[in-house]
Amino acid sequence: MKAHRDILHLVESTPFVDTHEHLWEEQHRVEALAKGRDSKIWSPDIAMLLGHYVDSDLIVAGLPAEDMEKVKGYDLSPKEKWALVEPHYKSARNTGYLRCLRESVRRLYGERDITADNVEKISGLIRDGVHPGFYESILCDVAHIEYCQVNSLEGDPFMETANPELLAQDLSFVAFCEARQVGNFGRAAGREVDTLDDWHAVIDWHFEKYGPRAIALKSQQAYGRRLDFEQVSAGDAAPLFKRYRKDRKSVNEAEHKAICDHLFHYCMQKAEEYNLVVKLHTGYYAGQGSMPMHRLTANAGDVCELLRAHPKVRFDFFHIGYPCENEFIAVAKQWPNAYLDMCWAWIINPAASVRFLKEFLMAAPANKLFSFGGDFMPVEMVPGHAAIARQGIAQAISELVDDGWMDDGDVPDVVERIMRGNAHAVFDQPGKLAAWRAAGTAVSK
Numbered sequence: 001m002k003a004h005r006d007i008l009h010l011v012e013s014t015p016f017v018d019t020h021e022h023l024w025e026e027q028h029r030v031e032a033l034a035k036g037r038d039s040k041i042w043s044p045d046i047a048m049l050l051g052h053y054v055d056s057d058l059i060v061a062g063l064p065a066e067d068m069e070k071v072k073g074y075d076l077s078p079k080e081k082w083a084l085v086e087p088h089y090k091s092a093r094n095t096g097y098l099r100c101l102r103e104s105v106r107r108l109y110g111e112r113d114i115t116a117d118n119v120e121k122i123s124g125l126i127r128d129g130v131h132p133g134f135y136e137s138i139l140c141d142v143a144h145i146e147y148c149q150v151n152s153l154e155g156d157p158f159m160e161t162a163n164p165e166l167l168a169q170d171l172s173f174v175a176f177c178e179a180r181q182v183g184n185f186g187r188a189a190g191r192e193v194d195t196l197d198d199w200h201a202v203i204d205w206h207f208e209k210y211g212p213r214a215i216a217l218k219s220q221q222a223y224g225r226r227l228d229f230e231q232v233s234a235g236d237a238a239p240l241f242k243r244y245r246k247d248r249k250s251v252n253e254a255e256h257k258a259i260c261d262h263l264f265h266y267c268m269q270k271a272e273e274y275n276l277v278v279k280l281h282t283g284y285y286a287g288q289g290s291m292p293m294h295r296l297t298a299n300a301g302d303v304c305e306l307l308r309a310h311p312k313v314r315f316d317f318f319h320i321g322y323p324c325e326n327e328f329i330a331v332a333k334q335w336p337n338a339y340l341d342m343c344w345a346w347i348i349n350p351a352a353s354v355r356f357l358k359e360f361l362m363a364a365p366a367n368k369l370f371s372f373g374g375d376f377m378p379v380e381m382v383p384g385h386a387a388i389a390r391q392g393i394a395q396a397i398s399e400l401v402d403d404g405w406m407d408d409g410d411v412p413d414v415v416e417r418i419m420r421g422n423a424h425a426v427f428d429q430p431g432k433l434a435a436w437r438a439a440g441t442a443v444s445k
Ligand SMILES: [Zn+2]
Pocket: 020, 021, 022, 151, 375
């Protein structure tokens, strides 16, 4: 039997391909140092550790939301920020989000926890740590990540990153599936949008421009609707689209859904044409006080129709559909074109993620899983998340071996697959880098 220690060592020495982040461009972090409050980025202090996900657990524990805004802002000192947060931090300290924070603090700043005594020191180290090249040292040297796939929230639909080798970019297709912002996208493509044909041409233009370089397609439409995209022909959608463009109020809810459903399937045809994996948010909602559980519990059932309708398109279902991860194991087991992604899941619920990984590996082929995505805007939180994922992967696999469900000789292959090999097989990063070069966009190496 392989000892847990050996498995942990193997997992720690294997780099992740990180299939999901929302990282700001590094250059924007550097520029924000000088811009200060005029930048859209939080202040370079403990805001970077408390501002994403941790904020939700703190608010749910009782921190007033307006105090959290002060924590992200530029007016208070780190010590003043900590005084607002500390009582609620104590309440929430055992959640995955807060454990992630402490794991990052340990790895990056050599402290076991944040306290009133070290909050100024840690904040100073965060600020001093922001300089050209700091992403590579945090992501590669500390978190042991090979490269990240980024769904940028700064560049819609696609971020022209300065470093596509480290930060491969998703093409967001959320706006393509709606008729709300057609003007902006039409202007980019040099085209007025009155008809559905016009909008198809604008979508085509974006795929032509970004498709060859995009590592995947990404949509978080599940935050706003069910994933029950019905087949609506262009003939049926065209008059509705035209009417919507003239007068939005003349289109009722069912008609609006028909337009969006048609556009989603149109984008699936483009995904097939450009051989792009389709990443869909499923399951739990970020934030607090907004999640309609009835809607998201329908996700696993709804996606079966997509898998059936588009057998040549590979779908990557995010966040294991938590808390419906069992249904999603059944989906991955049933459909050749379904993949599951543990991005974000390790810190939403570490215990459920360990259980999920054991059950997935006993039920579905091991080539259908991506085991890590940090899902963060601040790069400083990624090492903590990667550490929790490695602890969980090692625990799950050790338990499978100890309980006689996995041969120890199979461990190295499974670890390699789920941490990086599956991502290499499914997402074509070398081809994407070649496309960046062909597009005349600098690639460093
Ligand atoms: Zn995300």
